[in-house]
Amino acid sequence: MTFQQTLETQIKAAVENLYGAKLESVELQPTRKDFEGDITAVVFPMLRVVKGNPVQIGQAIGSYLVENVSEIEKFNVVQGFLNIVLSDLYYLNFFNSVKDFASFGKVPQGKEALMVEYSSPNTNKPLHLGHVRNVLLGYSVAEIEKAAGKKVYKTQIINDRGIHICKSMLAWEKFGNGETPNSTDLKGDKLVGNYYVKFDKEYKKQIEALKAEGKTEEEAKAQAPLILEAQEMLRKWEAGDEETVALWNKMNGWVYKGFGETYKAIGVDFDFYYYESDTYLLGKDIIEEGIKKDVFFMKDDGSVWCDLTEEGLDEKLVLRSDGTAVYMTQDIGTAVQRVKDHPDVGGMIYTVGNEQDYHFKVLFLILKKLGYSWAENLFHLSYGMVDLPSGKMKSREGTVVDADDLIAQMTDTARTISEELGKIDDFSEEEKEALYRMIGLGALKYYILKVDPKKRILFNPEESVDFQGNTGPFIQYTYARIQSILRKAGEVSLEASGALDLTSVEMHPKEKELIKIIQQFPETIQLAAENYSPALIANYTYDLVKEFNSFYQNVPILATDNETEKIFRVKLSQAVGEIIKSAFTLLGIEVPDRM
Numbered sequence: 001m002t003f004q005q006t007l008e009t010q011i012k013a014a015v016e017n018l019y020g021a022k023l024e025s026v027e028l029q030p031t032r033k034d035f036e037g038d039i040t041a042v043v044f045p046m047l048r049v050v051k052g053n054p055v056q057i058g059q060a061i062g063s064y065l066v067e068n069v070s071e072i073e074k075f076n077v078v079q080g081f082l083n084i085v086l087s088d089l090y091y092l093n094f095f096n097s098v099k100d101f102a103s104f105g106k107v108p109q110g111k112e113a114l115m116v117e118y119s120s121p122n123t124n125k126p127l128h129l130g131h132v133r134n135v136l137l138g139y140s141v142a143e144i145e146k147a148a149g150k151k152v153y154k155t156q157i158i159n160d161r162g163i164h165i166c167k168s169m170l171a172w173e174k175f176g177n178g179e180t181p182n183s184t185d186l187k188g189d190k191l192v193g194n195y196y197v198k199f200d201k202e203y204k205k206q207i208e209a210l211k212a213e214g215k216t217e218e219e220a221k222a223q224a225p226l227i228l229e230a231q232e233m234l235r236k237w238e239a240g241d242e243e244t245v246a247l248w249n250k251m252n253g254w255v256y257k258g259f260g261e262t263y264k265a266i267g268v269d270f271d272f273y274y275y276e277s278d279t280y281l282l283g284k285d286i287i288e289e290g291i292k293k294d295v296f297f298m299k300d301d302g303s304v305w306c307d308l309t310e311e312g313l314d315e316k317l318v319l320r321s322d323g324t325a326v327y328m329t330q331d332i333g334t335a336v337q338r339v340k341d342h343p344d345v346g347g348m349i350y351t352v353g354n355e356q357d358y359h360f361k362v363l364f365l366i367l368k369k370l371g372y373s374w375a376e377n378l379f380h381l382s383y384g385m386v387d388l389p390s391g392k393m394k395s396r397e398g399t400v401v402d403a404d405d406l407i408a409q410m411t412d413t414a415r416t417i418s419e420e421l422g423k424i425d426d427f428s429e430e431e432k433e434a435l436y437r438m439i440g441l442g443a444l445k446y447y448i449l450k451v452d453p454k455k456r457i458l459f460n461p462e463e464s465v466d467f468q469g470n471t472g473p474f475i476q477y478t479y480a481r482i483q484s485i486l487r488k489a490g491e492v493s494l495e496a497s498g499a500l501d502l503t504s505v506e507m508h509p510k511e512k513e514l515i516k517i518i519q520q521f522p523e524t525i526q527l528a529a530e531n532y533s534p535a536l537i538a539n540y541t542y543d544l545v546k547e548f549n550s551f552y553q554n555v556p557i558l559a560t561d562n563e564t565e566k567i568f569r570v571k572l573s574q575a576v577g578e579i580i581k582s583a584f585t586l587l588g589i590e591v592p593d594r595m
Contacts, residue, residue: 004039006026011041014064019057021049021557036076037083038516044080054080064068083207088507089345091515095571101578105522107149113344114377116142116227118351119156119263119270123255124168125193127262127403129459130353133386133448138351139268140449140534141381145349148529153342157274157334160252168192168234169247170226171199171568181254187261187404188254202226262403267441267588272341274334280325282333286370287319295369306366316362331363332370339374348376349532354382354454382531384456386448406461410440412435421467423595435592439473441467442589446472449587450538470542472589475580478545480595481552482577488558505568510551514572517544521579525586533589541583548576 008026015023027045031037041061043054050057055077062075062082071090077085098104118138121127126136139154146152159165172195183187203226210220221227236244263269287304290296296304296318304319318328325333339345350360360380367375388401415436418424424432447464451457465471520540528536557569581591 003086006484007039007041007065007069007084010065010069011061014061015046015050018060018064019050023049025363030365031083035078035081035083038086039084041082041083041084043077056290058082088505088512091507091512092505094136094519095515095575098517101518102582104523104579106147106582107504107525109146109151110149111151111344112346113151113153113342114145115153115155115338115342115345115348116145116351117155117157117348118142119268120159120352121156121259122159122164122537123252124164124196125190126187128188128260129386129388129401129403129406132266132403132406133383134351134353135263135266135268136445136448137381137383137534138349140402140537140587141349141532143350143588144525144528144534144537147525147586149495150529151344153272154270155272155274155338157271157279158256159276161248161277161280163230163234164196165248165252166230166237167199167203168196169251170230170233171195171202172251173247175202175365181257187258188251188256189258189262190402190404192251192255192258199226199230221543233236262407265404265407266463267590274338276330277338279334280330282337283329283331284324284333285317285325286332286336287329290318290370293370294496295366306362308365310363311365313358313362313365316366318366328359328363328366332366335363335367335378336372339372346374347379348374349379349381351381351383354477356380357382379532381453382517383453386459387458388459406444407441409461410444410465411437412440413461414440415442417465417467417473418595427594435595436593438590439476439595441474442472442584442591444472445587445589446475446483446538449534449540452535453533470539474544475541476583476589476591477551477595478548479577479580479584479591480593482548482573482580483593485557485573486577489566505562505565508551508555509570510547510554511569514544514547514551514576517547518575518579521583528586533584536582537586541580541587544576544579544583548573 007028011026012023015021023046025045027042029040029042031040035256038585041058043058043061046057047054058077058080061100062077062084065072065084066075071086072084072234073087074085076085116138119127121131142152142154169506172192175198176195181191184191186194203224206224206226207217207220210223211217215223233244237248246447287296291298291304296306298304299321301321302323303317305320306316306318308314308316313530316328317326318332320326335348338348352360357380360378360382364375364378364380367378415432418432418436418439424435427435443464443466447459448457450470464471465473522542524536528534551572555569557564559575560566560569584591
């Protein structure tokens with residue numbers, strides 16, 4: 001039983017003993033910073049069963065608790081809020097009771113699995129800044145769900161077919177002169193992306209030429225030879241033309257290798273891959289079944305629809321009149337296929353930008369109507385776009401912020417700032433480069449993940465690599481500071497075995513505040529998992545680090561003459577370090593031992 005549960009039980013007992021009334025529940029919250037106390041019981045809801053003055057009721061319950069609960073030292077009542085002060089011994093006993101702060105808050109894995117989809121790129125261009133937010137969010141949510149006790153499968157669906165892929169293929173065929181990633185010394189995804197841009201430039205030239213001949217904009221776009229050839233290439237691919245499929249395999253192979261290098265650089269991974277070329281025909285059989293169940297209906301032209309007007313949405317096309325699938329058909333089929341492939345999957349999280357909010361509302365509703373039990377546990381991890389101070393990105397025009405370039409830029413920014421600070425002169429060149437990369441990536445990841453996923457971000461690289469304020473480098477620096485304390489403390493303090501006898505320790509208020517925040521870590525993990533929000537972990541870590549730095553500045557750690565106090569403070573610092581590392585691991589961020 002947690003202390004909160006004990007407190008709830010005792011408050012219910014107090015109300016029954018003092019007033020002969022029964023409380024169904026007790027509302028508890030952290031005490032506001034401007035009042036004395038650690039935990040506050042809200043009296044106002046109790047007035048439903050206890051009649052009287054809330055201040056007097058609070059006083060009576062407070063007195064009862066001081067007499068009956070050894071951990072409660074004193075109390076005060078402000079209006080209808082009973083602020084409870086816990087004894088130092090309560091906090092010291094808690095601290096002594098945690099055997100492993102490195103895994104504190106993590107729950108053993110359950111049997112039912114959750115599938116988290118993220119990234120899902122197109123194979124006609126490299127990963128860009130928008131993908132970076134996607135993969136960081138998806139990966140972090142997967143790690144948080146694991147820590148909260150879920151079995152997690154990380155997956156992506158690679159959009160490796162369609163007209164946009166054929167545009168890159170056609171441009172390479174026409175203008176590439178047989179060049180390859182090896183012959184150009186370019187990553188494969190960049191090489192293919194260049195030809196997507198090339199197609200767009202040449203296509204625009206043809207449009208302008210046709211317009212000069214008197215065609216309208218729409219006519220020119222439809223009649224330009226390049227788009228007609230791309231459409232013919234798509235038809236050949238769908239018909240299984242050997243030469244077209246061979247070219248498609250070759251260029252996609254280049255892109256997959258490039259993607260793999262970027263994922264490794266960012267520090268994310270996947271358990272399973274799905275490819276749209278395998279899934280684009282899925283779902284048609286499910287639509288047939290849905291017609292029999294009256295989930296779908298057929299119009300006179302033979303097209304199939306789902307009527308969602310009663311749910312406040314519209315009618316949704318799920319099969320064209322010529323029998324071909326739409327994206328919704330594929331997504332229905334892919335979801336069902338995933339559960340067939342992994343029968344323990346009981347829910348799915350789709351990490352996709354907020355421009356697809358309506359699509360996922362419809363998808364989830366249709367899957368529920370089809371009667372799949374796991375459809376109750378589907379979540380669209382919707383996120384806002386990422387902008388740069390220079391403006392929006394357009395992949396067709398080649399103005400996208402490439403993910404690899406962004407990682408390099410972050411590393412360079414970290415290098416410049418670290419060299420200015422001049423604290424790493426004794427590092428080898430190899431150690432310096434590893435540190436710059438760790439700081440740069442940590443800055444990028446933290447800046448993106450500390451923001452609520454739904455909010456749009458204006459990403460400023462220089463601002464993110466700041467060693468002050470709510471930034472990744474500030475937290476990494478604090479972790480490195482703690483490791484320095486532990487090195488100076490030596491083996492005796494660190495290896496003091498068993499629980500410390502802390503009865504002689506008089507707690508400093510800063511120590512108490514630090515332990516209070518440490519206590520919140522398990523609850524923060526669960527809240528972050530429930531809300532699919534890495535921002536809760538990020539901002540918890542910043543609060544912990546702020547409190548540690550305040551403790552560090554106000555309390556002598558190694559300079560105290562009392563050996564028990566010294567060991568306690570070193571161990572407290574060590575615990576904070578372990579939780580920083582654990583929390584940052586959930587965000588996919590590394591922490592350095594020295595900075």
